[in-house]
Amino acid sequence: MERRTFLKFAPAAGLTLSAHPLLAQGLSQVAAVQRFTVGGITVTALSDGYLQLDASLLNGADEARLQQALTDAYLDPSRFLAAVNAFLVESGENTVLIDAGTGTAMGPNLGQLDTHLQTAGVAAGDITHVLCTHLHPDHVGGAVDDGAASFLNAELVVAQEDLDFWTNPDIRAGAPDEARGFFDLAVGVTQAYADRTTVFSGETSIAPGITAIPLPGHTPGHTGYMIEDGGESLMIWGDIVHVPPMQFADPSVTIAFDTDAEQAAATRAQLLDRVATDRQLIAGAHIGFPGVGYVAAAGEGYRFIPTRWQYE
Numbered sequence: 001m002e003r004r005t006f007l008k009f010a011p012a013a014g015l016t017l018s019a020h021p022l023l024a025q026g027l028s029q030v031a032a033v034q035r036f037t038v039g040g041i042t043v044t045a046l047s048d049g050y051l052q053l054d055a056s057l058l059n060g061a062d063e064a065r066l067q068q069a070l071t072d073a074y075l076d077p078s079r080f081l082a083a084v085n086a087f088l089v090e091s092g093e094n095t096v097l098i099d100a101g102t103g104t105a106m107g108p109n110l111g112q113l114d115t116h117l118q119t120a121g122v123a124a125g126d127i128t129h130v131l132c133t134h135l136h137p138d139h140v141g142g143a144v145d146d147g148a149a150s151f152l153n154a155e156l157v158v159a160q161e162d163l164d165f166w167t168n169p170d171i172r173a174g175a176p177d178e179a180r181g182f183f184d185l186a187v188g189v190t191q192a193y194a195d196r197t198t199v200f201s202g203e204t205s206i207a208p209g210i211t212a213i214p215l216p217g218h219t220p221g222h223t224g225y226m227i228e229d230g231g232e233s234l235m236i237w238g239d240i241v242h243v244p245p246m247q248f249a250d251p252s253v254t255i256a257f258d259t260d261a262e263q264a265a266a267t268r269a270q271l272l273d274r275v276a277t278d279r280q281l282i283a284g285a286h287i288g289f290p291g292v293g294y295v296a297a298a299g300e301g302y303r304f305i306p307t308r309w310q311y312e
Contacts, residue, residue: 039230045290048101105141133238162221217264
């Protein structure tokens with residue numbers, strides 16, 4: 001599928017942001033903040049909330065197949081709630097936020113990142129870097145507040161390929177009205193950090209212990225970040241998987257938000273094989289909070305194994 005094919009989809013189609021009935025009844029949870037270590041580096045998983053996805057957004061799986069996958073995973077087959085996670089990485093003098101959540105861009109069930117950062121004892125002014133896995137609204141919407149930078153002391157770090165795509169006025173002009181907000185938000189974020197932006201391409205060392213790993217397909221510059229210290233490592237892979245019950249079992253299933261679905265499927269298949277073979281700890285933006293665990297081969301696909309609680 002060509003990159004521009006994604007421009008044909010209407011972002012609102014099938015994407016429901018209705019409130020969860022339990023939330024409507026006033027159900028409260030403990031703060032969705034979980035810390036763990038990678039060598040001497042502290043990583044904190046932070047929830048921004050959730051969005052609801054349905055089968056109309058999937059390519060390669062119909063509603064009946066999605067419902068069966070959800071049933072097999074002991075989930076409500078009538079609806080799938082996708083987590084939106086971000087990750088804080090504290091290493092030496094650097095306090096790095098990998099993705100910035102949605103802010104006010106995507107409705108009432110999202111935009112919780114700032115609250116959870118405060119719960120973790122981290123102020124917006126403490127953030128030294130905002131690393132973008134890509135420039136979609138659920139990953140960078142929280143980087144701005146009313147058009148201004150939310151993190152006044154932070155450097156924005158973004159892949160050249162994503163910057164070129166999402167800030168290209170010609171590509172935006174060819175997009176349907178419903179998709180142009182993606183471009184406008186990306187432009188607004190990059191303009192807000194224009195005087196403190198680092199642009200990279202390819203596998204690049206971003207900061208001590210943090211390496212950018214190209215994972216293209218979902219967007220042209222979609223990027224994972226490898227965290228390494230003391231012989232331990234964590235791959236924060238962004239949007240390799242959106243619907244875990246479906247896409248772990250069948251990596252060929254893609255989603256309408258992919259700019260190049262064929263490349264996204266190939267990248268996912270290659271990466272799942274790699275992390276399963278290497279027994280690599282991973283973290284995903286849309287895996288149920290905290291979104292951290294391992295991938296193991298299972299039949300013709302894979303399964304996700306959440307990591308244990310880190311007691312010490």
